[in-house]
Structure formats: structure tokens, C-alpha cells
Amino acid sequence: MGFFSNLFGSSQEGKEKYIYISGMMCDHCAAHVKEALEAVPGVVKAKVSLMDKRATVHVTDEADEKAMFKAVVNAGYSVDKITDTKE
Template sequence: MTKVLFIEGMSCNHCVMAVKKALSEVEGVTSVDVDLESKKAVVELSKEVGENILKDAVVKAGYEVVSIE
């Protein structure tokens, strides 16, 4: 299962690593690929994870989730 998060507020590689770390710590997340240029994170999941849980992880890291697909 894959979710794509569109994220605002990332401006450097440190931001990318912070988002990747935050999402990687969510139970059920198996991999995270964050792209600074497109401002998105592609998250692979081993089980159903609520969008609000993914969003909360990004917000706690200091960034805004614009949408999730």
C-alpha cells in the first residue's frame, strides 16, 4: 500500500531528513522517499495507517501536509 503526501515548508536536505525520520517512526511504515523538488513524500505501508497519523507525524516535525493521495 502506498500513500503520497504533499508537504509545504521543506527548503533543504535537513528538512527532507526530518520528514523522513518522522514518517519512518510511524508503525506500519516500511519505507519513505522524500523529494524536496516536488515537495512530496512517498510512503510504503505494510498495513492500513490512518492519514491523520501520517499527517500528525509530519506536523510534529514542523511541516504542513497539503494533501494525501
Template sequence: MKKENNSMEKTMNIEGMMCGHCEATVKKALEAVDGVSEAVVSHENGTAAVKLEKPVDDSVLRKAVEDHDYKVTGIN
């Protein structure tokens, strides 16, 4: 049986999130990006785990977050 794994995941390091409201803002911004199926955001860890349905350029993910005045310090 062939196992297909088309999902991709990136972890973003984000500075400036202080609360649950910040998490919700970043989550909504990332999930609005074409190709993003889910974003799990933690203001405590300063991270967003982004699940992708198709390749999305890091610059697009960075812009979605930084347009809301948070700073992306890395994407893996």
C-alpha cells in the same frame, strides 16, 4: 503461482521543506510511524512517497509530519 502484494503506498504533499535537512527530518518522522516501511522524501517536489506494511490512518501520517512544523496539503 500466486503473487502476493501486501505493500501499499501513499503520496503526501508537504509544504515548508527547503533542503536536504528538511527531507531527512520528514523521512525520520514518517519512518518512526508503526506500519511505515519506507519514506522517500523530496523537498524539490514537496512530496513524500510512503510505503506501508499495514494500513496507517492518514491522520497519523499527517501528525508525524506536522509535529515538525511542516504542512501536509494532501495525501493520496
């Protein structure tokens, strides 16, 4: 069952963070943010919505919010906030 949980994205092995981002203008921007976030240790998967101006990030306990913040800023965008709940 663990194989299928991982395959279909179950969040049993971590939690979600929601990062609200300013400055993304196109799909390339969203892809750039996704790549930057997925390079952060502890980030399992990131899904970036250009329309919602938000990244949903699946993380393990080792993920550091400051590192995620820095990754987005270093990619050229602004972080409005990082939360544990979707708004």
C-alpha cells in the same frame, strides 16, 4: 524470492501513499520528514523529494493517515494532502 522482493523494495506487502508537504527548504528538512514518517507504525519506508515537495510512503494496512499527517506537522511542516495516487 521474498528476500529479493524485500531487498529491492517491491510493494507486494503493502501500498504507497503520497504526501504533499509545504515548508521544506533543504535536504535536512527532507531528512527530518523521512525520519518522522518512518517512526509511524505501519510505515515501512519513506522517500522524500524536496524538489517535488512530496513523500512517497510504503505502508502496510495498519498505517494510519492521521498518524502520518500528525508526524509531518509535529516535525514542523504542513501537509497539503495525502493521496493513493501520484499527481
